[in-house]
Amino acid sequence: MSAAPHLVISGVSKRFGATTVLDRVDLTIGRGELVTLLGPSGCGKTTLLRAIAGLAPPDTGTISLAGRDVTDVPPHRRNVGVVFQSYALFPHLTVAGNVAFGLKVRGAPKAEIDRAVERALALVKLGHLGGRRISALSGGQQQRVALARAIAVEPDVLLFDEALSALDRKLREEMQVELRRLLQEVKATAIFVTHDQDEALTMSDRVAVMNKGRIEQLAAPRELYARPASLFALNFVGLSTRIAGQVVGGHDGMVDVVTPVGRLSARGAFQPGASVIIATRPEQLRLGAGDGANSASGRVRSVVFQGSRTLVDVDAGAGASLLAELSGREAELPRVHDEVRFAWPVAETFAFAAEAS
Amino acid sequence: MTDAVLPAPIVKPAPDRERLAAFGFVAPSVLIIALVFVLPLALLLGVSVLDAKGGVTSAHYVRLLGTPYYLGVIWNSLRLGLLTTLIAFLISYPAAFALARARGALRSILLATLFLPLAASVIVKAFAWTILLRSDGLINTVLIALGLIEDPIRMIFTQTALIVGAVNIFLPFMVLPIYAVVAQLDGRYAEAAATLGASPFVVFFRVILPLTLPGIIAGVALVFSLSVSAYVVPTLLIGEKYPTLATTIAKAYLLAREPGFGAAAGVVLLAIAVIVVALSAMLSREPK
Amino acid sequence: MMSRIAIIICWVLAIGLALFLLLPLVVIAAASFSPTPVFDLPLSGASTRWYGRIGRLDGFWPSLSLSLQIAVLSTALSLVAGTLAAIAIARGRLPGATALGTLLVSPLMMPGLVLGIALLQYFRMIGFTATWSALLVAHLVVTLPYVARTMIAGLSRFDFTLIEAARTLGCTYAGSVIRVMVPALAPSFLIAGLFSLLASFDNYPVSIFLTDVRSKTLPIRMLQYIEEAPDPTLAALSTLILAGTLVLLLISDRLVGLHRMAGTAD
Ligand SMILES: Nc1ncnc2c1ncn2[C@@H]1O[C@H](COP(=O)(O)OP(=O)(O)O)[C@@H](O)[C@H]1O
Ligand SMILES: [Mg+2]
Numbered sequence: 011m012s013a014a015p016h017l018v019i020s021g022v023s024k025r026f027g028a029t030t031v032l033d034r035v036d037l038t039i040g041r042g043e044l045v046t047l048l049g050p051s052g053c054g055k056t057t058l059l060r061a062i063a064g065l066a067p068p069d070t071g072t073i074s075l076a077g078r079d080v081t082d083v084p085p086h087r088r089n090v091g092v093v094f095q096s097y098a099l100f101p102h103l104t105v106a107g108n109v110a111f112g113l114k115v116r117g118a119p120k121a122e123i124d125r126a127v128e129r130a131l132a133l134v135k136l137g138h139l140g141g142r143r144i145s146a147l148s149g150g151q152q153q154r155v156a157l158a159r160a161i162a163v164e165p166d167v168l169l170f171d172e173a174l175s176a177l178d179r180k181l182r183e184e185m186q187v188e189l190r191r192l193l194q195e196v197k198a199t200a201i202f203v204t205h206d207q208d209e210a211l212t213m214s215d216r217v218a219v220m221n222k223g224r225i226e227q228l229a230a231p232r233e234l235y236a237r238p239a240s241l242f243a244l245n246f247v248g249l250s251t252r253i254a255g256q257v258v259g260g261h262d263g264m265v266d267v268v269t270p271v272g273r274l275s276a277r278g279a280f281q282p283g284a285s286v287i288i289a290t291r292p293e294q295l296r297l298g299a300g301d302g303a304n305s306a307s308g309r310v311r312s313v314v315f316q317g318s319r320t321l322v323d324v325d326a327g328a329g330a331s332l333l334a335e336l337s338g339r340e341a342e343l344p345r346v347h348d349e350v351r352f353a354w355p356v357a358e359t360f361a362f363a364a365e366a367s
Numbered sequence: 368m369t370d371a372v373l374p375a376p377i378v379k380p381a382p383d384r385e386r387l388a389a390f391g392f393v394a395p396s397v398l399i400i401a402l403v404f405v406l407p408l409a410l411l412l413g414v415s416v417l418d419a420k421g422g423v424t425s426a427h428y429v430r431l432l433g434t435p436y437y438l439g440v441i442w443n444s445l446r447l448g449l450l451t452t453l454i455a456f457l458i459s460y461p462a463a464f465a466l467a468r469a470r471g472a473l474r475s476i477l478l479a480t481l482f483l484p485l486a487a488s489v490i491v492k493a494f495a496w497t498i499l500l501r502s503d504g505l506i507n508t509v510l511i512a513l514g515l516i517e518d519p520i521r522m523i524f525t526q527t528a529l530i531v532g533a534v535n536i537f538l539p540f541m542v543l544p545i546y547a548v549v550a551q552l553d554g555r556y557a558e559a560a561a562t563l564g565a566s567p568f569v570v571f572f573r574v575i576l577p578l579t580l581p582g583i584i585a586g587v588a589l590v591f592s593l594s595v596s597a598y599v600v601p602t603l604l605i606g607e608k609y610p611t612l613a614t615t616i617a618k619a620y621l622l623a624r625e626p627g628f629g630a631a632a633g634v635v636l637l638a639i640a641v642i643v644v645a646l647s648a649m650l651s652r653e654p655k
Numbered sequence: 656m657m658s659r660i661a662i663i664i665c666w667v668l669a670i671g672l673a674l675f676l677l678l679p680l681v682v683i684a685a686a687s688f689s690p691t692p693v694f695d696l697p698l699s700g701a702s703t704r705w706y707g708r709i710g711r712l713d714g715f716w717p718s719l720s721l722s723l724q725i726a727v728l729s730t731a732l733s734l735v736a737g738t739l740a741a742i743a744i745a746r747g748r749l750p751g752a753t754a755l756g757t758l759l760v761s762p763l764m765m766p767g768l769v770l771g772i773a774l775l776q777y778f779r780m781i782g783f784t785a786t787w788s789a790l791l792v793a794h795l796v797v798t799l800p801y802v803a804r805t806m807i808a809g810l811s812r813f814d815f816t817l818i819e820a821a822r823t824l825g826c827t828y829a830g831s832v833i834r835v836m837v838p839a840l841a842p843s844f845l846i847a848g849l850f851s852l853l854a855s856f857d858n859y860p861v862s863i864f865l866t867d868v869r870s871k872t873l874p875i876r877m878l879q880y881i882e883e884a885p886d887p888t889l890a891a892l893s894t895l896i897l898a899g900t901l902v903l904l905l906i907s908d909r910l911v912g913l914h915r916m917a918g919t920a921d
Pocket of ligand 1: 026031049050051052053054055056057058
């Protein structure tokens with residue numbers, strides 16, 4: 011994080027009745043940063059977003075935005091922009107009327123409103139549709155109007171709640187790229203909420219993985235993928251091979267683990283006797299034995315060709331399986347029922363406490 | 368997660384402000400209905416079992432339910448309600464489908480004809496029917512001019528006049544709720560059913576009828592409760608010779624000063640309306 | 656083939672229905688131009704003298720004023736109370752919301768005459784004898800169910816996220832209700848307001864038990880005219896009211912579309 015703290019959330023908790031929906035959440039975001047809250051449905055993403063917007067004040071904790079403590083500031087004085095999952099466009103107003111809404115409420119002069127509306131609509135490439143009724147727009151167009159309406163007021167932070175999830179896949183993927191470019195262009199600070207890992211990895215500078223009302227890990231997409239901090243983060247982002255085992259020794263942040271497929275080494279600090287799950291990413295696996303690396307063998311269960319890569323699923327016996335991703339250039343791809351041995355670097359193998367799942 | 372051992376922060380259980388606000392929001396309406404509707408009706412129930420000296424008696428109900436004359440009065444009210452509701456439904460249901468297909472100016476005109484009669488007082492419309500139905504009225508004049516009849520037919524102060532007037536006056540209350548559901552009916556349901564091989568007959572009874580049932584029930588309940596208790600319509604269109612519960616109640620209160628008996632007649636009328644409304648509500652809840 | 660015949664029958668009934676509903680209205684309008692005090696149709700000429708006589712009807716102005724006051728006030732109060740209740744009920748954060756909705760709408764299905772005598776007894780018992788206030792309170796029970804029914808239906812289709820969107824764009828809660836909810840629900844408000852205005856203005860069975868000789872509402876006065884000495888003056892009055900309503904309907908059609916209003920009628 012290069013910029014100064016812009017949005018600082020500290021110790022925010024929220025309960026509904028007996029259920030704790032947000033549990034002491036801390037999150038600091040720099041100016042101009044694009045951050046995604048990623049987590050399964052029901053983990054509290056929307057609630058956190060609503061707390062930032064002022065729509066669901068937290069029970070405890072503080073939120074400060076652009077250097078101002080906004081914890082008790084009502085939504086209309088927070089200067090946030092929200093793009094809702096349902097877009098929440100005003101049906102009785104035109105496209106331009108929707109985009110102008112925030113500025114009108116703020117009492118901006120007409121000339122300024124017109125200029126801002128024109129700029130915002132041009133930005134989302136809807137300059138020609140200002141006079142349309144909302145009901146006459148496609149889903150993608152409505153999504154753009156909601157975005158234009160939110161950015162027209164030049165908010166301190168833009169909040170997106172599953173804003174792309176209603177679009178079909180192709181449009182969604184286009185919008186992900188376009189939205190990121192657009193937000194960087196206007197130097198917006200933004201938080202996206204999604205349960206779609208691809209969206210999170212594509213759009214954001216950093217990803218906050220949420221689970222049961224807590225942020226489990228906050229990291230850049232690449233780091234999140236390569237160095238997951240918990241079993242949950244590992245499972246939620248990308249594919250992996252996971253094998254359960256027992257720690258028998260270790261030193262210098264490495265442990266030796268006995269597993270059904272043999273003795274393996276992994277990063278992690280555990281006492282001998284601890285039950286762990288060790289894991290690695292599929293692209294780390296290579297055919298062959300490999301010197302000083304972890305390795306295991308088994309019978310190929312399936313081979314799935316996916317264009318630039320091929321996924322190989324291996325039954326390693328005793329309930330363990332290996333998932334390997336081989337690039338198209340691999341000299342020879344195994345076939346189903348082949349006996350194969352895979353090796354992967356110790357440095358790319360992680361150990362997590364077993365009970366966490 | 369090592370910080371799991373930290374003591375949880377003390378969170379004061381937040382009072383559910385939204386729920387509190389919701390209570391505040393319904394309170395005025397509920398108070399009005401409770402104080403000016405429920406309570407007076409409960410009182411009426413009490414009055415209906417009191418005699419002139421304030422003692423408890425069942426005499427009013429015995430008189431109402433035990434004398435042929437008053438049984439006839441009850442039957443008159445019921446017949447007015449049932450016939451009006453049935454005829455209004457038979458006209459409204461098919462017509463609502465045409466209305467729902469209409470677009471543009473035609474739709475506006477047709478809908479305006481549904482709203483406009485609501486602006487004319489029931490009294491004035493009933494009076495207009497007396498003009499139309501008189502022996503020298505418009506209908507007789509037209510029929511004679513067309514050579515369909517030679518002598519004027521007597522229509523005013525007959526049961527025909529009563530039913531025609533009642534249907535005319537209460538029709539909008541049947542059409543509007545039915546139109547509201549038919550207009551929302553998605554043509555694709557019927558199309559989907561048809562592509563599944565269902566005949567028009569089956570499509571109607573298995574798809575369209577169940578989907579429009581809520582509107583039918585709303586219309587039936589409304590028109591029945593309005594027509595079974597109509598006072599102005601029978602007073603102007605048929606008069607003394609078709610006594611109903613409504614005219615009996617009015618007479619008991621305004622002329623005879625028999626509040627106990629009037630109250631009992633009111634309770635009987637109320638019971639009839641409640642039974643029909645409750646039956647409709649049960650029908651609409653029945654899983655289809 | 657079957658369905659073509661069915662469609663034709665539907666259309667015939669719809670057109671017939673429209674004509675049937677218009678028939679008494681046309682008769683009233685025609686009678687208001689009658690040159691003679693009796694209603695001979697077809698007219699043997701045309702005269703507008705009955706329009707001049709409306710104001711000279713015995714006790715007309717006080718009755719009109721009373722009916723208007725009661726109708727406008729009870730509609731306004733019902734719109735506020737009924738809409739608030741509908742918001743609470745439609746948001747569903749209330750235990751027993753459906754039952755409460757049924758309770759609020761139930762007077763609609765109750766015979767007006769029964770309500771009238773019940774209120775007569777009740778007001779007498781609690782010593783509430785001020786005619787004007789008694790009429791207003793009684794008419795609240797006539798108008799509130801219309802508003803509650805229409806607004807619950809309208810609000811159950813309203814997306815409350817719109818309010819949140821408006822708030823994040825700079826509106827206070829009350830401001831977003833006025834700027835977003837009111838216009839989005841305009842058809843519901845219009846139909847609720849129109850229905851309850853008419854229901855109160857035209858109410859006979861409840862008012863008859865609560866008025867006294869000095870303060871009679873317009874419907875009571877009109878029935879009295881008809882029973883005592885019917886002449887086309889009454890037709891002239893009704894024609895004016897009809898013309899006023901027609902203008903209102905045309906404006907409503909322009910503003911929100913009658914089909915949207917009819918769609919929210921239930
Ligand atoms: N207003 C509310 N009242 C009660 N429970 C709520 C409310 N809003 C959210 N919840 C609960 O809080 C949890 C988290 O919800 P949410 O933040 O919407 O999750 P997400 O957006 O991650 O799917 C869910 O279990 C949900 O049922
Ligand atoms: Mg959510």
